[in-house]
Amino acid sequence: MEEVTLRERVTADFNNVVEFLKDLVRIPAVSSLPEHASDMQVSAEYIVKNLEAAGATARIVTVTDSNTGLVSRPAILAEKSGPAESPTVLLYAHHDVQPTGDLDKWDSDPFEPVERDGRLYGRGASDDGAGVATHLGMLRAWGDELPVNVKIFIEGEEEVGSPTFNAFLEQNREFLQADVIIVTDSGNWDVHQPALTTGLRGVLSVDVNVKTLDHAVHSGAFGGVTVDALTCLCRLLATLHNQKGSVAVPGLVTKTVADVDYPEDDLRKQMGAVAGLELTGTGDLASRLWTQPAISVIGIDAPSVANSSNTIIPQAKARISMRIAPGQDPQKAAQALSDYLVANAPFGAEVSVECLETGPAYAANLDSPVLALMHGALTDAFGVKSVNIGQGGSIPFIATFQEFFPAAEVLVTGVEDPYTNAHSENESQDIADLQGAVLAESLLLGRLAKDANTPQN
Incomplete structure (x- = not known):
C-alpha cells in the first residue's frame, strides 16, 4: 500500500x-480495586x-505465577499475519487504569468521556487507552494488506506494578x-511535538537504620555526652547531597547534557514550587530529571511529636528512594549507596542498610536503524521533527522485555503530554496527537517491511 x-x-x-476509545473510557477497569474485577473482564x-x-485472532489470557501463587488480571494476546518472511512486531499497551482520586476535582465524570478544546477527557483516555487505540487504529488502516507479522500484548495490571509480568512472559x-x-505507554515532549523515550531512570530503595544506644535514656541525665x-x-541523610544539591554518593553513572531544553518556568509550574525555591543540581534541567541520579528520603520511623518525651532516642530508620541513570547497574548503585551510608556514620553510630528493591534503567541504542525509522515515521506523521527524551520515572518491565527477548529491538513511545494529568484528576488526551500516533505506527510497519526487503551492501 502506498503511504498516501x-x-x-x-x-x-x-x-x-475515537469512538472505540470513548467506549473504553466508559469501562472502569481499575486494577487496584477488587470491586472492579468484573470491569477488568x-x-x-x-x-x-x-x-x-x-x-486479528485475539484471546483473553491469565497466568498463575508459580513462585507467588498470584493470578494475573485478564490480559489480551492477539496476532495478525503479514507476508511469511516479513519481520514480526510485538505491540504493547495496557488496558487497566488508575482509581479516580478525588471526584470533586474532576470537571466531568471520569468514566464518561468528554471532548473539550481538542482533547478527550476521562480516566484512561491517555494512560493507556490511547495506546490500545493506536494499535487498533493501525490494524484497521492496513486492513488485509498488513506488511509485517503483528503480535499484540495488552496487559491488565500495569497500574499495580505488573506483579505477574515475568510469569506472563515466561508462559507465553x-x-x-x-x-x-x-x-x-510513554509520551511526547509537548502537544504536537512527537518524541521517542530513549532513556528511563532505574530505581532502588533502601532502609537505613541508625542505632546509638541499647535503650532510651533520660535526656536530662545523659544529654550532652x-x-x-x-x-x-x-x-547522615543531609550528606547525601552536596552544596549544589547534586547526589554526593561516589561511583554513580551520570550524564549532564540532554537533547532538549526543559523550560524552567514550566518545570516550576508542573511541580508546584513555592516562590523562591532554588532548583538543585547542575547541568541541563532535562538531564537532572532523566539522566542523573536522584535521591529522595521518602519516610522516617521515629516518635511523632504528639508521642514525644524527654528521652534520647536510641534508634531511628529512614527509607531512601534513589533514581539511577540509564547505563547504571542497579546492584552496583545499591552497593555504592550502602557503602557510603555506613562510611559516613556520624559520631560513631551503628549504621545498617537493607536493600528493598531494584529496578533497572533503560537506554535505547541511539544508532539503531529501527529507531531511525521510528523517528522518521513520527516526524512525517506529525509534521514536526521527532526528538529523543527521557523519563525520570521507571518502567521496570522494559528491562524485562530486553531480558526475555535480547535479540529484539525495544522502542518506547506514546501520546501523553505535559497536560495529560495521567494518574491525576482530569486526565485527557490530545485527539490530533492520537491520530498522529496511529499514522506513525502505520508508517513504521510499512517502512520496516521495505527495509527488511532491501538488500544490504
Whole structure:
C-alpha cells in the first residue's frame, strides 16, 4: 500500500478509533480495586471484540505465577499475519487504569468521556487507552494488506506494578517472540511535538537504620555526652547531597547534557514550587530529571511529636528512594549507596542498610536503524521533527522485555503530554496527537517491511 493511501485510510477511519476509545473510557477497569474485577473482564472482552473485527485472532489470557501463587488480571494476546518472511512486531499497551482520586476535582465524570478544546477527557483516555487505540487504529488502516507479522500484548495490571509480568512472559515466550517490540505507554515532549523515550531512570530503595544506644535514656541525665539517633540519622541523610544539591554518593553513572531544553518556568509550574525555591543540581534541567541520579528520603520511623518525651532516642530508620541513570547497574548503585551510608556514620553510630528493591534503567541504542525509522515515521506523521527524551520515572518491565527477548529491538513511545494529568484528576488526551500516533505506527510497519526487503551492501 502506498503511504498516501495509508494516510487517507487513517484519516477516514479515525472517528471510529475515537469512538472505540470513548467506549473504553466508559469501562472502569481499575486494577487496584477488587470491586472492579468484573470491569477488568468487560474491558478485555471489548478489546478482543474490536481486535477480531480488525482481522486479528485475539484471546483473553491469565497466568498463575508459580513462585507467588498470584493470578494475573485478564490480559489480551492477539496476532495478525503479514507476508511469511516479513519481520514480526510485538505491540504493547495496557488496558487497566488508575482509581479516580478525588471526584470533586474532576470537571466531568471520569468514566464518561468528554471532548473539550481538542482533547478527550476521562480516566484512561491517555494512560493507556490511547495506546490500545493506536494499535487498533493501525490494524484497521492496513486492513488485509498488513506488511509485517503483528503480535499484540495488552496487559491488565500495569497500574499495580505488573506483579505477574515475568510469569506472563515466561508462559507465553514463544508467542511473544518478535524482531521489534513497541511499548506504547510513554509520551511526547509537548502537544504536537512527537518524541521517542530513549532513556528511563532505574530505581532502588533502601532502609537505613541508625542505632546509638541499647535503650532510651533520660535526656536530662545523659544529654550532652551523646546525640540521639534521630539527629545522627538526619546528619547522615543531609550528606547525601552536596552544596549544589547534586547526589554526593561516589561511583554513580551520570550524564549532564540532554537533547532538549526543559523550560524552567514550566518545570516550576508542573511541580508546584513555592516562590523562591532554588532548583538543585547542575547541568541541563532535562538531564537532572532523566539522566542523573536522584535521591529522595521518602519516610522516617521515629516518635511523632504528639508521642514525644524527654528521652534520647536510641534508634531511628529512614527509607531512601534513589533514581539511577540509564547505563547504571542497579546492584552496583545499591552497593555504592550502602557503602557510603555506613562510611559516613556520624559520631560513631551503628549504621545498617537493607536493600528493598531494584529496578533497572533503560537506554535505547541511539544508532539503531529501527529507531531511525521510528523517528522518521513520527516526524512525517506529525509534521514536526521527532526528538529523543527521557523519563525520570521507571518502567521496570522494559528491562524485562530486553531480558526475555535480547535479540529484539525495544522502542518506547506514546501520546501523553505535559497536560495529560495521567494518574491525576482530569486526565485527557490530545485527539490530533492520537491520530498522529496511529499514522506513525502505520508508517513504521510499512517502512520496516521495505527495509527488511532491501538488500544490504
